Amino acid sequence: MDLGLALLRLLLAALLFGHSTQKLLGWFHGAGRAGTAQVFEQWGFVPGRRLVLVAGVAELAGAGSFALGLLTPGGAAVIVGTMAVAAVATAPNGFWAQRGGCEVPFCYGALALVLAFTGPGAWSLDHALNLHFGPWWGLGALALGLLAAAVPLTARARVLRARATTTTR
Numbered sequence: 001m002d003l004g005l006a007l008l009r010l011l012l013a014a015l016l017f018g019h020s021t022q023k024l025l026g027w028f029h030g031a032g033r034a035g036t037a038q039v040f041e042q043w044g045f046v047p048g049r050r051l052v053l054v055a056g057v058a059e060l061a062g063a064g065s066f067a068l069g070l071l072t073p074g075g076a077a078v079i080v081g082t083m084a085v086a087a088v089a090t091a092p093n094g095f096w097a098q099r100g101g102c103e104v105p106f107c108y109g110a111l112a113l114v115l116a117f118t119g120p121g122a123w124s125l126d127h128a129l130n131l132h133f134g135p136w137w138g139l140g141a142l143a144l145g146l147l148a149a150a151v152p153l154t155a156r157a158r159v160l161r162a163r164a165t166t167t168t169r
Contacts, residue, residue: 005121006069012111013067016079019108020059023052043089044156044163051152058082066115069124073137076116080145083109085152109145116141 022030031039033056037048045051058078065075086105093100117138120126126133 002121002123005115005118006123008111009066009069009072009115009120009124012108012115013063016059016063016066016108019104020056020063023059024056044159045085045089045152046155046159055082055085062112066112066120069120069126070129071131072120072124072126073116073133073141076112076138077141077144077148079112080109080116080142081148082145083112084146084149088149088153089156113138113142 018028021027022032023036024033026032026035030036033049033052036052040046040048040051040055059082062075062079062082065071065078083105087102087109090100090102090105093102095101095103095106097103116133117135119133
């Protein structure tokens with residue numbers, strides 16, 4: 001079981017690393033900050049450049065937490081929140097990523113939540129430092145992540161309402 005948890009952590013960390021560096025640096029065929037900022041602003045996340053930085057750094061922090069197995073519930077909360085925001089923004093396109101849907105953020109967030117509930121396993125810094133997190137930490141990670149997601153989603157809703165009002169005039 002510990003090997004499986006370590007593999008899950010490392011694979012998710014690698015995916016999150018790629019996901020964040022596409023935004024921040026344009027690596028792996030990403031749009032970089034400028035291109036991603038345009039997409040963020042289309043989705044109603046203003047100012048786009050600043051929020052790309054916030055999202056990218058959050059994803060890198062979660063990737064680091066999972067790669068090391070360090071403070072795993074905290075890393076999970078960051079990823080749950082970031083991916084909840086992304087899932088809401090892409091949900092109008094449906095579920096599947098092929099059509100620009102929310103499949104990828106949903107899966108990344110769900111995997112992070114699984115790690116919050118299971119813990120990182122014995123092959124982790126949490127274990128080496130004798131940090132033990134029970135299932136209540138999973139609920140805490142979920143609650144904290146969703147609470148944090150409410151802030152940018154509320155701001156986005158205001159922007160989208162303002163756009164709708166301007167368009168109908």
